[in-house]
Amino acid sequence: MSYRFDDLTAACHDDWRAYIEHDFVRQLGSATLSEDAFRHYLKQDYLFLIHFARAYALAAYKSPSLSDLRHAFEGMRAIVDVELDLHVGFCRQWGISEEELAQLPEAKATLAYTRYVLDTGNRGDLLDLHVALAPCMVGYGEIANWLNAHPATRRGGDNPFDAWIAMYEGEAFQAAMRAEIDWLDARLADASPARFAELTRIFRDATRLEIDFWQMGLDLAD
Numbered sequence: 001m002s003y004r005f006d007d008l009t010a011a012c013h014d015d016w017r018a019y020i021e022h023d024f025v026r027q028l029g030s031a032t033l034s035e036d037a038f039r040h041y042l043k044q045d046y047l048f049l050i051h052f053a054r055a056y057a058l059a060a061y062k063s064p065s066l067s068d069l070r071h072a073f074e075g076m077r078a079i080v081d082v083e084l085d086l087h088v089g090f091c092r093q094w095g096i097s098e099e100e101l102a103q104l105p106e107a108k109a110t111l112a113y114t115r116y117v118l119d120t121g122n123r124g125d126l127l128d129l130h131v132a133l134a135p136c137m138v139g140y141g142e143i144a145n146w147l148n149a150h151p152a153t154r155r156g157g158d159n160p161f162d163a164w165i166a167m168y169e170g171e172a173f174q175a176a177m178r179a180e181i182d183w184l185d186a187r188l189a190d191a192s193p194a195r196f197a198e199l200t201r202i203f204r205d206a207t208r209l210e211i212d213f214w215q216m217g218l219d220l221a222d
């Protein structure tokens with residue numbers, strides 16, 4: 001049996017759909033999300049992205065070959081140069097200054113998710129780490145595509161969250177998503193059933209932590 005990335009989402013089908021189609025995502029698409037929930041999410045996501053950039057740096061450290069190193073570097077670049085750059089701009093538009101971002105306390109959901117990924121990468125090998133990173137890198141690209149296909153989604157000036165959807169449907173993020181899927185497809189092809197079962201556990205846990213992250217935004221949880 002030769003595995004692919006799609007086998008991970010199939011193995012965790014219910015959790016994956018609960019993440020992609022979460023109420024936070026639906027409300028964001030239909031422009032019914034509360035501004036406070038979006039602001040809370042934006043602030044915590046800033047902290048999240050910093051730790052995820054660190055996780056890609058860990059992937060670079062764990063890379064045995066130049067092509068793995070380049071892949072980790074591109075992932076880190078997508079987070080630092082594309083997402084974080086745009087993110088700081090969004091925060092400014094939503095009245096959140098860089099000074100405020102620098103002082104933020106971390107919500108429990110942010111702590112749990114980011115440290116889970118870093119711990120998985122520290123304990124495991126490069127494939128464990130990339131599987132733990134995949135719900136982040138692949139999920140948001142898929143969410144943007146799902147929102148675009150959904151009839152309740154409002155785009156353009158009608159939706160104050162339109163720029164968020166635009167960031168994740170944009171070519172820079174979609175290319176990073178495809179690169180992550182291609183990298184995983186190539187590595188998963190050699191996995192044994194037992195190894196695939198271990199990787200499925202990691203992927204499911206990271207996906208469940210993504211669901212908690214959305215819920216934290218909706219609940220304004222600290």
Ligand SMILES: Cc1ncc(CN)c(N)n1
Binds near residue numbers: 135
């Ligand atoms: C919680 C979370 N997950 C994923 C992404 C997309 N990199 C994000 N910005 N934030």
